[in-house]
Amino acid sequence: MARLRMNAAEDDSPDRWEAQLRKGVLEMAALATLWSGRMYGLEIIRRLESRSQLALAEGTIYPILNRLKAEGMVTSQWVEAEAGHPRKYYELADAGRKRLAQMADAWAGFSAGVNSLLEPVLAEKETVR
Amino acid sequence: MNADQQMETYLSVLRAHLGPMTLNEREEILREIAAHIRDAQEEPGAKLDDVLARLGPPEKLAAQYRDGLLIRQASRSYSPVVLLRGTLRLATRGVSGMVVFFAGMFGYLIGGGCVLSAMLKPVFPQNTGVWMRDGHIVSSGTLLAIPAGAHEVLGNWYIVIMLVLGSLLLLGTMYLIRATLRLSRLAQTRLVGGLQ
Numbered sequence: 001m002a003r004l005r006m007n008a009a010e011d012d013s014p015d016r017w018e019a020q021l022r023k024g025v026l027e028m029a030a031l032a033t034l035w036s037g038r039m040y041g042l043e044i045i046r047r048l049e050s051r052s053q054l055a056l057a058e059g060t061i062y063p064i065l066n067r068l069k070a071e072g073m074v075t076s077q078w079v080e081a082e083a084g085h086p087r088k089y090y091e092l093a094d095a096g097r098k099r100l101a102q103m104a105d106a107w108a109g110f111s112a113g114v115n116s117l118l119e120p121v122l123a124e125k126e127t128v129r
Numbered sequence: 130m131n132a133d134q135q136m137e138t139y140l141s142v143l144r145a146h147l148g149p150m151t152l153n154e155r156e157e158i159l160r161e162i163a164a165h166i167r168d169a170q171e172e173p174g175a176k177l178d179d180v181l182a183r184l185g186p187p188e189k190l191a192a193q194y195r196d197g198l199l200i201r202q203a204s205r206s207y208s209p210v211v212l213l214r215g216t217l218r219l220a221t222r223g224v225s226g227m228v229v230f231f232a233g234m235f236g237y238l239i240g241g242g243c244v245l246s247a248m249l250k251p252v253f254p255q256n257t258g259v260w261m262r263d264g265h266i267v268s269s270g271t272l273l274a275i276p277a278g279a280h281e282v283l284g285n286w287y288i289v290i291m292l293v294l295g296s297l298l299l300l301g302t303m304y305l306i307r308a309t310l311r312l313s314r315l316a317q318t319r320l321v322g323g324l325q
Binding site: 040041042057058059060062063066067070071078085086087088 | 157158160161162163164165167168169183184185189190193194196197201
């Protein structure tokens with residue numbers, strides 16, 4: 001939280017703010033893609049793009065997966081594929097499943113509150129258009 | 130440059146910048162990124178140039194891996210060098226990191242100074258101690274010139290007090306840095322989790 005405020009003070013351009021916001025939810029979003037089964041890196045990236053507009057430098061996801069693995073949130077396994085080369089599949093570990101459930105709760109409460117706060121702002125923008 | 134060479138170049142720059150990681154970890158990363166490049170190239174309409182551009186520069190990708198590793202190691206380390214290097218990495222990210230870096234430096238210097246001075250007391254008993262004049266502390270530490278008209282008050286207690294004080298400072302600094310690094314590791318999730 002302090003960091004969010006600090007960054008806002010350093011640079012309050014909307015682009016920078018949006019980039020921070022995306023980065024902030026990326027870890028949760030990456031865990032969420034694994035909720036219903038294992039996936040490899042490119043699948044995770046495509047799922048993030050199609051479901052949540054979290055487009056970003058594709059390389060960003062791999063260091064995050066690497067860290068989540070080191071923290072015991074996910075496990076990984078090389079699987080031989082028809083493509084001719086093995087792919088590294090990630091799967092949620094118990095700790096990651098628990099963490100994601102907590103994050104989802106926090107997110108749901110938080111975003112509902114912020115949405116209701118923003119309602120009049122968005123409504124006014126509609127009528128101006 | 131043909132496609133294979135271009136991919137090899139990307140991977141070798143990545144490898145060169147993954148220096149501090151273990152050999153196993155490095156090979157695993159390279160294998161995974163190579164698999165990504167091959168898979169992404171097979172998507173309809175994909176060109177290698179675009180695939181590599183979307184991955185981002187290999188130096189930057191390697192730096193993201195190294196950040197994760199360094200902060201992970203440092204948050205478990207006891208070594209002042211590793212810890213300060215970890216905060217230095219944070220310091221490049223913003224004001225809060227810089228504050229922690231300087232606080233850490235300060236803590237280690239003062240704490241180390243206390244311990245050093247305690248060890249110098251048996252060597253320079255006359256020049257080490259805390260001096261008072263008229264009920265006020267005028268000077269303390271290991272001095273070349275003893276302040277005129279003041280008397281030393283602690284004697285050999287100086288060793289005990291400085292050792293305890295110095296150790297507390299050093300330990301406190303270590304835990305402060307480790308806690309900060311651990312928090313920063315969670316900074317991304319903190320955006321969500323910290324707002325509960």
